Amino acid sequence: MRLFHNYHYIASMLLFCIGLYTVIVRRNIIKKLIGLNIMETSVFLFLISLGYLDGGIAPIGIGGADPSRMVNPLPQALILTGIVVAVSVTALALALVILLYRQYGTLDVDRLFRDEETGGEEGEEKGETA
Amino acid sequence: MGTALNLTFIVLLVVTALLAVLARDLLAAVIIFSAYSLIMALMWQRLQAPDLALTEAAVGAGVTTVLFVVAIFKTRRREEEEE
Amino acid sequence: MISLVFIAALFALLLYVVANMPPMGDPDNPTNSSEVIERYLEKGGEETHADNVVTGIIINYRGYDTMGEVTVIFCALAAVLAVLGRERRGRIYAYVDRSRVPSSVIVRTMVALLVPFIILFSVYTILHGEISPGGGFQGGAIVGGSMIVFTTIFGLLESSQRIPQRLRFPLEGSAVITFFAVGALGLAGGGNFLTFAWPEIAGNLQPSLVVWLTVLVETGIGLGGAMVLISILFSMIREEEEIAVVP
Numbered sequence: 001m002r003l004f005h006n007y008h009y010i011a012s013m014l015l016f017c018i019g020l021y022t023v024i025v026r027r028n029i030i031k032k033l034i035g036l037n038i039m040e041t042s043v044f045l046f047l048i049s050l051g052y053l054d055g056g057i058a059p060i061g062i063g064g065a066d067p068s069r070m071v072n073p074l075p076q077a078l079i080l081t082g083i084v085v086a087v088s089v090t091a092l093a094l095a096l097v098i099l100l101y102r103q104y105g106t107l108d109v110d111r112l113f114r115d116e117e118t119g120g121e122e123g124e125e126k127g128e129t130a
Numbered sequence: 131m132g133t134a135l136n137l138t139f140i141v142l143l144v145v146t147a148l149l150a151v152l153a154r155d156l157l158a159a160v161i162i163f164s165a166y167s168l169i170m171a172l173m174w175q176r177l178q179a180p181d182l183a184l185t186e187a188a189v190g191a192g193v194t195t196v197l198f199v200v201a202i203f204k205t206r207r208r209e210e211e212e213e
Numbered sequence: 214m215i216s217l218v219f220i221a222a223l224f225a226l227l228l229y230v231v232a233n234m235p236p237m238g239d240p241d242n243p244t245n246s247s248e249v250i251e252r253y254l255e256k257g258g259e260e261t262h263a264d265n266v267v268t269g270i271i272i273n274y275r276g277y278d279t280m281g282e283v284t285v286i287f288c289a290l291a292a293v294l295a296v297l298g299r300e301r302r303g304r305i306y307a308y309v310d311r312s313r314v315p316s317s318v319i320v321r322t323m324v325a326l327l328v329p330f331i332i333l334f335s336v337y338t339i340l341h342g343e344i345s346p347g348g349g350f351q352g353g354a355i356v357g358g359s360m361i362v363f364t365t366i367f368g369l370l371e372s373s374q375r376i377p378q379r380l381r382f383p384l385e386g387s388a389v390i391t392f393f394a395v396g397a398l399g400l401a402g403g404g405n406f407l408t409f410a411w412p413e414i415a416g417n418l419q420p421s422l423v424v425w426l427t428v429l430v431e432t433g434i435g436l437g438g439a440m441v442l443i444s445i446l447f448s449m450i451r452e453e454e455e456i457a458v459v460p
Contacts (some may be wrong), residue, residue, distance in 0.1 A: 005236045008177075011140040013227040015147055017220050022151045024216045028209045030201060032154050034163050037194065038147050039185075041170050048177050053245060054238035058178045059254065059266040062344060067254040070266070071178045072245050074253065077270040080185055081282045084350050084438075087189050087197075088289035091445045094201040095293040098449065101205040108209075180346035181267045184338070188354035193442055196361045200449045 008049035015042035029097050029107045033090060040086045044079045051075040132176075139173050156202050156208055164195040262423045263343035271348065272427050276396070276407035283388040283434060290385060290441045297448045299378070323365045331359035339435040340428060349388070349431040353438025360443050369450055376443060384440045391433025395426055 015038055022035025051072030057065060059073040095108065104112055146166040153159040167190030174183040235242050246320055254272065261269035271279050335355035342348030364372040396407040 006231050006234060007137065007140060007268045008237055009234065010228065011143060013224060013231060015225070017224045018144070018147045018151055019452040020223070022221070024211075026151070028156065030138055030198065030205070031151070031159065031200070031209065034150055034159055036191075037163065038150070038166070039457050041167070041190070044182075045170070045173065048174065048179055048182065049237055050242070050244045051238055052177050052238050056178050056238070057296040058180050058346070060180070060345065066219070067251075070254050072250055073257075073270055074250060075244075076179045076182055076247065076267050077275060077279070080181055080267065080271060080350065081278055083182070083185050083189055084282055085285050087194055088286045090194055091197055091449075092289050092292050092296075094197050095296045095449060097201055098204045098285075099296055103214075107205055120332050142440075159224070181265070181348065181351070184228055184346055184351045185354065188351055188358055192358040192361065193446075196358075196446065197449065200446070 008052075009046060012014065012042045012046035012049065015039075015045070027109045028041075029100070030094075033093055033097070036093075037086065038092060040082070044082060047075045047079055136173075136176055139169055139176065142169050143173065155207065156209060157199065157207055160195060160198040160202065163198070164191050167191040167194070233457065261427075262420050263344055263427060265345065267346075268343045268348050268427070268431075272430055273345075276392075279434075280389075280392045280396070280407070283437065284394055286438065286441050287386060287389050290445055293445050294448055297451070299444070299451075309437025311313075319326035320366055323364055327328045328359045328363050332356055335359070335435070335439075339431050340361055342431045343424065343427050348428040350438055352431075354442065355437070357442030357446070360439075362447060364446065364450070369447065373447055376440075381440045381444055384436050385444060387440070388437025391430055391437075395430055398426075 019035040019042060020039075023032050026032060026035065051074065053067070053069065053071050054073040054125030057069050059070040059076070061067065061070075088100065100112070101107055106112060143166065144161055144199040146169060150159045150166060153162060167186060170190065171183045173188040174180075187207055221267050240246065253270060257266045257269045257274075258264055261273040263269035263272070268291035332355075335352040338355060339349055339352030342352070360372060360376065363375070397410040
């Protein structure tokens, strides 16, 4: 039952597909961002699971901990970087979302493109009153 | 015991991710996403990555959620209906 | 509908890949049996003088990575400020403050009581980064979280008086500056860029020197990260209509 033993991998694949579904199908931009965040964490979960050891301990060498039993520290260090970059990306994206709403008065992607085609008259009105 | 705990966390992760994706109310979706991040932090601890657990609990469940909530208050709370 | 089919097909493909991967947690996996990992785990304590191997890798072995990452969060702040603008400084402005929820005395007292302890915990997290879980980013994010709680309860005006702009402005870049300065110091001491060990000048001082430099870099990252997060938050909750009050 190798497939069952790798249930962490399966879970991260499932979460990745859920996130991808959200990014593709849902039309609200904030929903898309939540989906993007779910995709990011799923990839992090996958990489951390790759470095896990059965019965391993955290890679902190205090009190004569045995180095051969420690889990792989390299993915952890890289993903620490990844999490911080992810929050930077989310902050910038949300700032752009706020600006987009001020200009167009909607967060729906379809309506945004329709406003673009019709010259965005409706959106400009809302942008001025907002 | 350990496997059962991990499986519980994974089921909770998938359920919270689905709920966050399917909720119509954006604020509810964001709060559920914060719960997702918190469960993910517990999952990191189960995978022996305490540094990541601390980061995810502070950044994922704290800062990201608040930024989302601020953005929602600045824009609108409901998703637009299909026409 | 097409997208659902596409995603189902992708999931099936990924499942097929997973079914052919080696079992998780096996010490003989290619990811776990590489020589790099052994070196990090066995020599990391001696070479970086950080018992927490993850901190050793972040600050020391892979310093370039972290320097790039610190630059990324600084650039994110710069971009957010370019998009939304900073809140005004100088004269006192009364904000049309939708961020301020009328809250009860109990909540206000408890938050005022708790925030100092949260900041104390973050200081502990930053300074103990090399011997226990934690480090610069975590501590900075915890400071940012505490200020977020404070801002939610007391409003933007009061919390931007507690951490005024003239305090935040020089500290936002502190992570990048500290990292770069420490790297250049290593260069001046006869090593390579970002080597903490100074072979020619301070060979016999090395253990304590490296520990102190690590703590310095962690502190810089923590302060910089916290200020960046707080500035992003303030600039996002800033309202457009600021009413000028007589200064």
